[in-house]
Amino acid sequence: MASKLKKALTRLVDAAKHLNIDPIILERWASPKATTHARLTIQMDDGSHKHFPALRCRYDDTRGPTKGGIRYHPSVTADEVETLALLMTVKCAVVDLPFGGGKGGVQIDPHPLSKTELERLARGYVRCFAHVIGPNRDIPAPDVNTNATTMAWMADEYASIVGEWTPTVTTGKPISLGGSLGRDDATARGGYYLLQFLAKDLGFTPGARAAIQGFGNAGSHMAQLLESAGYKIVAVSDSKGAIRCPAGLDIKKLNAAKERNGGVTSFASSDGVSRIAADELVSVDCDLLVLAALEDMVHAGNAANVKAPIILELANGPITLEADEILKNRGVVILPDILANAGGVAVSHFEWVQNRQGDRWLIEDIHARLKTKMEEEGAAIWACAKDKNITLRSAAYVHALSRLVDAIEAKGT
Numbered sequence: 001m002a003s004k005l006k007k008a009l010t011r012l013v014d015a016a017k018h019l020n021i022d023p024i025i026l027e028r029w030a031s032p033k034a035t036t037h038a039r040l041t042i043q044m045d046d047g048s049h050k051h052f053p054a055l056r057c058r059y060d061d062t063r064g065p066t067k068g069g070i071r072y073h074p075s076v077t078a079d080e081v082e083t084l085a086l087l088m089t090v091k092c093a094v095v096d097l098p099f100g101g102g103k104g105g106v107q108i109d110p111h112p113l114s115k116t117e118l119e120r121l122a123r124g125y126v127r128c129f130a131h132v133i134g135p136n137r138d139i140p141a142p143d144v145n146t147n148a149t150t151m152a153w154m155a156d157e158y159a160s161i162v163g164e165w166t167p168t169v170t171t172g173k174p175i176s177l178g179g180s181l182g183r184d185d186a187t188a189r190g191g192y193y194l195l196q197f198l199a200k201d202l203g204f205t206p207g208a209r210a211a212i213q214g215f216g217n218a219g220s221h222m223a224q225l226l227e228s229a230g231y232k233i234v235a236v237s238d239s240k241g242a243i244r245c246p247a248g249l250d251i252k253k254l255n256a257a258k259e260r261n262g263g264v265t266s267f268a269s270s271d272g273v274s275r276i277a278a279d280e281l282v283s284v285d286c287d288l289l290v291l292a293a294l295e296d297m298v299h300a301g302n303a304a305n306v307k308a309p310i311i312l313e314l315a316n317g318p319i320t321l322e323a324d325e326i327l328k329n330r331g332v333v334i335l336p337d338i339l340a341n342a343g344g345v346a347v348s349h350f351e352w353v354q355n356r357q358g359d360r361w362l363i364e365d366i367h368a369r370l371k372t373k374m375e376e377e378g379a380a381i382w383a384c385a386k387d388k389n390i391t392l393r394s395a396a397y398v399h400a401l402s403r404l405v406d407a408i409e410a411k412g413t
């Protein structure tokens, strides 16, 4: 079976056909610039030691320091991290950030770990990769199962290694440590601004019914934003299962239930809310399907069951190549990950700039800048898709690739 990376690269190669690109230039993206592996050892609270495979990939730094999150998940492999780092390279070019693409991960299920074990894990990660990351080299951020607290521990450990507080080494930090206002909901908000902006072109009525897969940072903030804008959230899921409520879920109450009990299914005892099978989430009758969990969740086996006419990808790579084709033939419009979830890294960039300036921007400024970015890049990609009669995903790749190639040609290498 082809690796995830090989499959992901076909999207880049297809996009290149729409541009007059020298194949030699394309070859440089066939593999990452560097992937560093480590064995991460942590002491558990009972005094024992456990070892976990850990990685950091710097895929490409043509346009600037590599940038991308760190995830903790049992499925983390080099292939997965490199694929996600390739996506970061393309994503940063899509929204014109002065960054290349990177990603990191630890192969671990962090859920059973105590807070002190999680702190040792984060600090251990930085000790493994302090020679790889750096404020002008490679800048981590949160991803699946990591958050602002993780970034605080990592920045603090980096400071103790280099001997000075260096806030620009991670983004997505707590506000009290130089984190940016608006980074917490930025991934969802960027996708939300894009959706509102394209609604008319998409023939989509804002305030419709949405189903959301994944109820972590990206998914739960999206649920809140959509609910506040009058949408009905008719189904949600997390790693433990899915629930449905045709009349619309009360997101505030759902958040409280998830926080108390650790899963959205604990809300199934509330009025009008029923439990459904996890995979049923993608086939719920709705107007908008938001994918905010993991890769490959919509695949050849379930793509034909999708009822929503529009899919917003907040997750990275949630739709396989095969499913993409099925959905395209069925006329389902996909707002692709490399554009739709770029709000997270865009506000990470704002954080990095604020830290370099020693300044803090107002939330209104951050929202306005993010909105402008999503609308400008969204409009360009929409126009490219119409002009070339291609999908929004292909258009986003074309848009990014032309910026990447311009940068390479400007360097003359």
Ligand SMILES: NC(=O)C1=CN([C@@H]2O[C@H](COP(=O)(O)OP(=O)(O)OC[C@H]3O[C@@H](n4cnc5c(N)ncnc54)[C@H](OP(=O)(O)O)[C@@H]3O)[C@@H](O)[C@H]2O)C=CC1
Pocket: 142, 143, 144, 145, 146, 187, 213, 214, 215, 216, 217, 218, 219, 237, 238, 239, 240, 262, 263, 278, 292, 293, 294, 295, 314, 315, 316, 341, 342, 344, 345
């Ligand atoms: N955080 C960010 O800034 C950005 C994130 N992304 C992408 O968004 C996606 C989600 O990331 P994020 O929200 O940060 O991560 P979180 O860890 O905060 O949330 C992930 C969510 O997905 C759920 N989940 C895991 N497995 C499944 C499954 N099989 N079915 C349904 N739900 C599942 C988790 O469940 P549970 O709650 O039970 O653990 C959790 O609710 C990822 O693809 C990530 O790469 C993209 C851009 C930026």
Ligand SMILES: O=C(O)CCC(=O)C(=O)O
Pocket: 067, 068, 069, 070, 088, 091, 139, 140, 141, 142, 143, 171, 172, 316, 341, 342, 344, 345, 346, 348
């Ligand atoms: O905020 C960042 O730097 C990166 C976020 C990320 O990992 C992603 O966009 O997938």
